[in-house]
Amino acid sequence: MVVMFWNPVVLSVLVLAVLSLARVNVIFGLLIAAAVAGFSAGLTLEEIFSILIGGLGGQGETALSYILLGIFAVMIARSGITTALIRRVLPLMQGRRGFVLFTIAALSCLSQNVIPVHIAFIPILIPPLLAVFNRLKVDRRAVASALTFGLKAPYMLIPAGFGFIFHNIIADEMAASGMAIELSAIPVAMAIPVAGMLLGLVLAIVVTYRKAREYADIPTHFTSESAATGEDADQHSWQWKHSVTLLAIGVTLVLQIVFQSLVIAALGGILTMFIFRGEAWRNGDTVVEGGVKMMGTIAFVMLIASGYASILTETGAVDNLVESASAWLGDNQFMAAVVMMFVGLLVTMGIGTSFGTVPILAAIFVPLCSAMGFSPLATASLIGTAGAIGDAGSPASDSTLGPTSGLNADGQHHHIWDTCVPTFIHYNIPLFVFGVIAALVL
Template identity: 70%
Template sequence: MSELLNPVVLSVLVLAVLSLARVNVVVALLIAALVAGLTGGLSIEGTFNTLIEGLGGQGETALSYILLGTLAVMVSRSGLTEKLIRRVLPLLKGPRAVVLFAIAGLASLSQNLVPVHIAFIPILIPPLLAVFDRLQVDRRAIATALTFGLKAPYLLVPLGFGLIFQGIVADEMTKHGMEISVGRIPLAMAIPVGGMVVGLAVAVLITYRKPRVYSTVAAGPGGVALPDPESTAAGEAGEAPTTRWGRGDVVVLLGLAVTLVLQLVYSSLVIAALAGILVIFLLRGESWRDGDPIIDRGVAMMGTIAFIMLIASGYAGVLTETGAVESLVSAAGDWIGGSQLLAAVTLMLVGMLVTMGIGTSFGTVPVLAAIFVPLASSLGFSPLATAALIGAAGGIGDAGSPASDSTLGPTSGLNADGQHNHIWDTCVPTFLHYNIPLFLGGVVAAMVL
């Protein structure tokens, strides 16, 4: 029972309890770091000095988030997203399953090709609620489709937010003694993401395939008056002026193209996003005098997540500095008895507990890596298997958690008319259809890679 008093165990339990109690994530991380430091023999001053020094570990990642938030604001201000949606609307006809898979595909673009994260949802979803209701689409299926598009791409594709997430996994594993390149992370995540694909298919084709009737209510604030896809084809005579493409739209598209290309060239989202922003400013897609409000909105959109990631990096630094990770690894190894299967299941359970409480996969990877890498190394897991465990455990934090962008975003759009419950209509469906496959996929990947 002495292992329960290990500073890492105590700290993670405090973190999980506070997070599940809906204490602010930043506060929960700081308290957990203090518990780890004090129980590990550090002073209060020493604990926070270590935490502050650790903030530098994810500084680049946090900056990437802020820049992507700024780029997303520019795309939103240009009206480009609305124009693209108007073009796509005529395609949203036919069987419910086709519409849902199309929604999942569109959402997938928000993480890599057009990295606007959840910013597209208030534009896309509220105006379409009447269309979905006419088709009697179960909104729980729409929530699962949206969450798939917000998660699966960054877990598998090393572009946009995927470059950030996979870069964090590779950097943190290397920092803790298990070297792996970013280019190998997609191989590690193929099986867990394959489980998500199965979960999406089950949700669309089986669980929520039956029609569901909703009251006819006009979309609430944030809805955009879009034409009925069954009666108005984009591009026909007499369409609204806002659907016309102008020079500003071309400039924003060029900025996005520059961002995409430079990601591939430099593997740095900071360089790529900054270049895309500068292109839009220099070519007058946005005025320089509007720079302050644009960046303020970008910080407001992504700043909280960026700050959580910085604190999480410092927290992981405290765990490492206490020296308690080594004793935990030794004790866990004795308890597990060298069984890789039991170890994989245990690690995924720990990951699910921590990440579900925090609600962000990006912010929990540094914490998970500090615990997972030493234990996985002692049990003979390969770098690919370890990356699969960390990536899958981290990904669980974005699906099913009440505090996650990947659940809050879909709810914000689907509940525009007050007929969609965040917990029962978004969190529970996404937990069942994505967290369970991610859990199983992480364990299977750890055993076969």
């Protein structure tokens, strides 16, 4: 047991977890952890970074997909179509609190697969609704839970948009580590963990935060009343660029289905926007800069994570870790699943992106799962759930930063206590439990 803790993989992951939890930037954390793994395995500095750089290409297509999808998301946001849709949705959001919250969750779900704008819709949708929430005395912690559900559950379950990226990373990294799985099997593997998230959403809305909560009516530069009553209708009425945006979204979905490539699909949507004048060509630099700003960090994290995973593999320490862990765990699959989920929680909570941690987790989990007798479905479920488990509740995650950016427009929503803690309780705990269950039954 003591020997296992001196394994280069274990030391490296512990360093990565500590640095991440200490709020060290994830890119620096990955590089330092990679150096720790290499040095403890007897590699020189030149060898470490040679392997790291050689492994960057493992997620090149995924990183490019993220950048292009970020550019497309910026173009959709700039088109104003979300504002036009909000004007039509606002009059409907005058009913019971539960109905409003489940509607928010449903709208949020569209942002990952159907209209892949990621978190770009939140600063547009939520601030104008704050006055409505105040009138209904909606607990904003429930809104944060609804938004985070929509930002996570769809990409975990549905292989479209960001879900297509997530599922491909899982399948590709498992194959690279020696365990093949069909892409079509990933939704099956993720169904039980997502069911846990759905349970958490229902509990948050119906039980935990169902009571009325008072907020002060603090003016912001958003006025939901004017949007609801039709003021500035000339500015937000349906326009040609809105129709082009819908066409571009349709083109993206069709190309993704036909070519099974998000790079081709996103590029098709971008070109449709430009060709049919949904966006002017002269604004190309602006939308590219915005897309890179939105998704660039995550793309680079995935690249470096791929290189980091290469170092873990090349050192041979993974094989030693598997042997030590197998001897310690015996044939106890339950304990193995719990340990792996805990490792995923530590690493991903610090990094704040499930996409970036999957290559790291796959390099460790696949050999261990193979030795412990887990099926490919169970392994995919463990990797996907352990990767996603840190998105909710992590202070550095888009799934928490996005909701806070909208709900705190009037300064009455605390990032940690009103977003991170509620989403950690209602999603990470069910994900942990249901992820272990999925590993044991699949």
